[in-house]
Amino acid sequence: MHLIQLLLPLYDNDGARQPDDLFRRVRTELTERFGGLTAYSRAPAHGAWQDDAGHTDHDDIVVYEVMVETVDAAWWSAYREQLENAFRQRQLVVRAQEITLL
Numbered sequence: 001m002h003l004i005q006l007l008l009p010l011y012d013n014d015g016a017r018q019p020d021d022l023f024r025r026v027r028t029e030l031t032e033r034f035g036g037l038t039a040y041s042r043a044p045a046h047g048a049w050q051d052d053a054g055h056t057d058h059d060d061i062v063v064y065e066v067m068v069e070t071v072d073a074a075w076w077s078a079y080r081e082q083l084e085n086a087f088r089q090r091q092l093v094v095r096a097q098e099i100t101l102l
Helices: 020-034 073-086
Strands: 002-009 038-050 056-068 093-098
Touching: 002 020, 002 073, 020 056, 020 073, 073 093
Parallel strands: none
Antiparallel strands: 002 056, 002 093, 038 056
């Protein structure tokens, strides 16, 4: 079993709030495709990272998770690219980790 996490920014690169419809659409797409979804959206997480010039960037994110038996890397890569366009981002993090259900 694998846990797929999507880290979605609340604001675009220009600082504009992402539309709520965009988050609803992603929740619907993932729920319909994978049969369920967990969203961590009540208290956004705060991320920070340094770019190549040493400048520290910040972002507020929500995390969406789905569980899958196998990871279709090609599908997830294409979906990540679609989300990057929709969220107006240079790069979004979509990550997978193997999990054991207890």
